[in-house]
Amino acid sequence: MKQRFLAYFFFVLGFLTVTFFRHYKGDLIPNSFLFWLVGLIMFGIGFWLLRNTPSSEVQSHQKRLMEAIRDIKENGEKIMVDLTQCELKEHSYVEEREKNNGSDNIMLHAIEINMYGWGAISAYDIQKPEQVQVNQTVIIFSRDNSRTGHTDRFVSRVIPRDKVTLGFYLIQQKQTTLYVDKSNPARYYFDLDFLAS
Structure with a gap:
């Protein structure tokens, strides 16, 4: 919210400064061109901040997502996943x-x-x-569920890497944690934070 306010501040102040000094012919303010240039820079900074600051709706969605992930990590079943035994499915185009x-x-x-x-x-x-070239790969982890007698399949989020590159990351990492909601196994979270580094 603060960043968005700052973006509007720079945007409006820059616009007003550029507009005022565009045709300024007075003698009261020397070097009016420098003020015009500073106004243009402020306008550019404000515009850049507006384009790169998520809206309040997106921020709210991200906050809810982070809370859901935190809840599933704290209260869910923790399953250690051997990444070298997972299946990788690639869709590149x-x-x-x-x-x-x-x-x-x-x-x-x-x-x-x-x-x-x-x-x-x-x-x-x-x-x-x-x-x-757009590369997309998912990790698929399967395990036999002794309670239901079925095989549970867990599919990761789409990872923007090709299958070979992702395979190298998984071999290096070896294992990760899968968090599964105990009351609803359809809600789960693959811990893939190691891919961000």
């Missing part, structure tokens, strides 16, 4: 994305627009999509 996808740099965008005008590059060259 190629998709097209815009070349500058994720680039929110306002100054870069302005430079690109000027380049169109100069005829240095065509609009097609910038907007031409590029092909990106």
Whole structure:
């Protein structure tokens, strides 16, 4: 919440500063161009913070998710999983994305627009999509349930790595913990924090 407030503060203050000093011709404030430049930088910082700060709805969802994980870790059944015995299922594909996808740099965008005008590059060259390899793998752990007589299968979240790379991580880690809700086995959590490092 504080970060979002700070983003709005920089965004509005930068916008007002740029607007005021854009056509400022007075003598009261020397070097008005520097103030305009500082305002532009503040506007850019505010815009960047707004784009990279999750909304209150997303933050609320993340908080509920973290509470559910904490609850299942504290109250659930802990099962040690031999990662070398788990099955890995991979789903990889190629998709097209815009070349500058994720680039929110306002100054870069302005430079690109000027380049169109100069005829240095065509609009097609910038907007031409590029092909990106997307790797997705899940870990599947199976165990015989003596109470029900069935085999329970637990599937991890989707991991954005290919099967071979993930296999190396699992061999290094050797084992992890699976937390299963005692009252509802469909609720479980694979501890894959070691993949974040």
